[in-house]
Amino acid sequence: MSVIKRDLSHQPKSRRNFLRGAGVALALPWMESMPLFAARDKSKPPLRFACIYFSNGVEPIHWFAKGQGSQMELGPVLTAMMPHREDMIFVRGLYNQQAFVSTSPHLGRMPNTLSGAKVSLDPADIRVGTSFDQVLSREIGGQTAVPSLVTGIEPNELRLEDGLSMVYGSCLSWASPTKPATKEIYPARAFDLLVGDGSGRQLDHSILDDVLAEAHSLEPKISGNDRQKLGEYLESIRDIEKRIEKANKEERIEGWRPTLTKPDMPRPADALPQDVPAHMKLMLDLTVLAFQMDKTRIATCMLNNDLSQMNFKFLEGVKGALHLDLTHNGRAPVAEAMYLKTNQFHVQQFAYLIDRMKKIDEGGTSLLDNSMLMLCSNLFDGDTHSADQLPILLAGKGGGTLKTGRVLDYLDKENDQRRACSLYLSLMDRMGVHLDKFGDSDRRLADL
DSSP: OOOEEOOGGGOOOOOOOEEEETTEEEEOOOOTTOGGGSSSTTTSOOOEEEEEEOSSOBOGGGOOEESOGGGOEEOGGGGGGGGGGGGEEEEESOBOHHHHHOSOTTTTSSTTTTTOOOOOOOTTOOOOOOOHHHHHHHHHGGGSSSSOEEEESSOOOOSEETTEETHHHHOSOEEETTEEOOOBOOHHHHHHHHHSOSSOOOOSSOGGGGTHHHHHHHGGGSOHHHHHHHHHHHHHHHHHHHHHHHHHHOOOOSSSOOSOSSOSSOOOTTOOOOOHHHHHHHHHHHHHHHHHTTSOSEEEEESSOTTOOOBOTTSTTOOSOBHHHHHSOTTOHHHHHHHHHHHHHHHHHHHHHHHHHHTOBSSSSBTTTTEEEEEEOSOSBTTTTOOSSOOEEEESOGGGTOOOSEEEEOTTSOGGGOBHHHHHHHHHHHTTOEESOBTTBSSOOTTO
16 A cells, blocks of 8 residues: 655645635735745745646647757647747656556546556446545645646536446546546636635625725735736736626537527526637636635646547537547548647647746746646547557646656656656655555656
8 A cells, every 4th residue: 555655844834915805815826025925935836736638639640749949849739839849848658557458448548547547347336546636635735725626628427338437538537436526617616616715605796896905905015016916917817707707698509509599498697608619718717827826736627528529610620520520530531630620729728728827927937837737638549549658748847846848758668667657656746745656656757
């Protein structure tokens, strides 16, 4: 049994600064004028981790990187990463042994993406391993108001696929071997959790209305740079509020259209956004907000479920096919071209998150510098269900612990040096959680 070793001597008491009003406490971002309130050792921002997941793999011929730094050559899938080549690490050749040997090409190779554990194929026993983001949540999540933020775009599905529950295909993050972490797909609820009091505060009026007076009183006490930062921070919260309100009023449905063009029942409050790109960006913006407010330091976001029924016809040139059909295309040229577009779209969301985080200053370093981001999928070649390697892209400097602008290629290494769980052990180390073993590995990833 693995032993989790923790050094509690360096866990500081909270030094966050807050704006307060009407039962609301709004945590402020890092500001140079108030170094005593910076997270960890009085001056350094905390380290954050986020995993962004997309389903059904990639077109292998389009997923590659060569060289280093600003001269790195990227495959067509990664075009959106061109401005961020010096902020990324392209990781090639890692895999999960239990996924590789599973006889279930999808559901045996998806819920264990972040755990490397064996997936039970007994319909009466839903069981997989605890994902490493939830190991982090359990061990260090108590330092923040929200232990981890688990979000998605598509709901959990209750249907069966090949005799197995689609809970396997709907849940990337697992709080225990038998229980997935609660995935929030409603932006308004995630916003309430982060900005409200943690108990689902209703959005009856702007959260800023409660704290604006105190914000104004703070302005004379801080530097000009911090006044600008405070204004941008409050405006970003207002912007998200406006976009949630707008998304809730949308009536357009992406993909399949129902037989009714208008609802025949009263519209529920805080409805799920129906514009897929807007929905994804909202969830990513909420991830940034959560990190910026230090409400959580651990986040996962599923851009779509495994065996996804999402229709990508909102992309130019993608017509009449679900994501699942595009990724299982028998190498049909037209379908392959549309598959590439969906892959590019997913990478664009990751690039958007990177770009947002790069622009947020935390006292000489950016929010991205103080984070570790991972983009991944559960399969490599979606058409053949290959699990001999995983598409993995890292970004962020991990608080100075990661050297970016590199390609790390493990494909020709021995199998025990190619385990994705070795990467997870290495990332957990950087977050302050040290395990002797995790999943199918007891060693750290070489050269990371």
